[in-house]
Amino acid sequence: MTVNNDTMVTVDIPADKLLDADSCGFQAECTPEEAEAMGAFSEDALDVDDALDGAADLAALDADVSG
Numbered sequence: 001m002t003v004n005n006d007t008m009v010t011v012d013i014p015a016d017k018l019l020d021a022d023s024c025g026f027q028a029e030c031t032p033e034e035a036e037a038m039g040a041f042s043e044d045a046l047d048v049d050d051a052l053d054g055a056a057d058l059a060a061l062d063a064d065v066s067g
Contacts, residue, residue: 011037 011033020028021038035041046054 013037 013030013034017028017030017034018038020026021030030038
């Protein structure tokens with residue numbers, strides 16, 4: 001199987017490695033390029049500023065509820 005990532009680099013990932021990676025409890029070993037192509041390192045978490053903004057919103061909500 002061939003997977004293209006955002007930088008348009010083609011990485012060949014054997015089908016058996018993909019099946020191993022999908023097996024519960026099995027730790028398939030792969031190169032950093034294979035792992036990135038399979039999406040192992042896509043980051044979609046909040047950044048620090050968004051997290052702090054959310055904390056400020058909760059503090060304001062708590063003040064309105066208790067006051």
